[in-house]
Amino acid sequence: MFISPAWAQGAGGGGLDGLGGLLPLVLIFVVFYFLLIRPQQKKAKQHREVLANLRRGDRIVTNGGLLGTITRVPNDTELMVEIADGVKVRVLRGMVAESLSKSDPAPAKKSREKDHDEDESDYEDDSDYEAEGPDDHQNDGEPHASEDSEKKS
Numbered sequence: 001m002f003i004s005p006a007w008a009q010g011a012g013g014g015g016l017d018g019l020g021g022l023l024p025l026v027l028i029f030v031v032f033y034f035l036l037i038r039p040q041q042k043k044a045k046q047h048r049e050v051l052a053n054l055r056r057g058d059r060i061v062t063n064g065g066l067l068g069t070i071t072r073v074p075n076d077t078e079l080m081v082e083i084a085d086g087v088k089v090r091v092l093r094g095m096v097a098e099s100l101s102k103s104d105p106a107p108a109k110k111s112r113e114k115d116h117d118e119d120e121s122d123y124e125d126d127s128d129y130e131a132e133g134p135d136d137h138q139n140d141g142e143p144h145a146s147e148d149s150e151k152k153s
Contacts (some may be wrong), residue, residue, distance in 0.1 A: 044105040050099050054079065062091055067100075 054060065060068050060081065068081035071088060104144045 051093055051096060054093065054099060057101070059125065061097045061100060063097045065093045066091075 043059055054070060054073070055102040056070050056073060059067065059072060060079075061067055062081075066081070066083050068089070068091075070079050071082045072080035074080060074090075077093055079096070080088050081091045082088050126134075
C-alpha cells in the first residue's frame with residue numbers, strides 16, 4: 001500500500017549488479033597474480049635450486065654480505081665457509097643469498113683452456129683487490145699515524 005515505485009523497479013535488475021561488483025575484484029586479483037605472486041614464486045623456486053646445488057669450492061654471498069668459498073658441507077643445513085685465509089665460519093644453507101660460481105661439471109680440456117682464459121679476464125679486478133687488501137690504500141704509507149699523535153699528547 002505504501003510501497004514506493006522506486007523499490008519495485010530496483011528489484012527487477014536481473015542479477016548483473018552482483019556480478020558487476022565482483023568483476024573488478026577478480027581483475028585486480030588476476031593482475032596481482034601475474035605481476036607479483038607468480039614472479040615471486042619463480043624466484044623462490046630458483047633460489048631453492050641454487051641452495052640445493054651448492055658444492056664444495058663454490059663462491060657464495062651470504063645474506064649478511066660476506067663473500068666466501070665453501071670448504072665443507074657437514075650436513076644438509078650447514079656449510080663451512082672460508083671468508084679469509086684460515087678464517088672459517090659455519091653458515092646455514094638458507095642464509096646464502098647467491099652463488100657466484102656455477103656448480104656445473106668441469107668442461108672438456110679443449111674448452112676448459114678457453115674458459116680459463118676468459119675467467120681470468122673476468123676476475124682480474126677481484127684478484128687485485130685481494131692482493132692489495134681492503135685497508136692498504138687508506139694508509140698511504142703512514143702506518144698508525146693516528147696512534148703516534150695520541151702517544152705524543
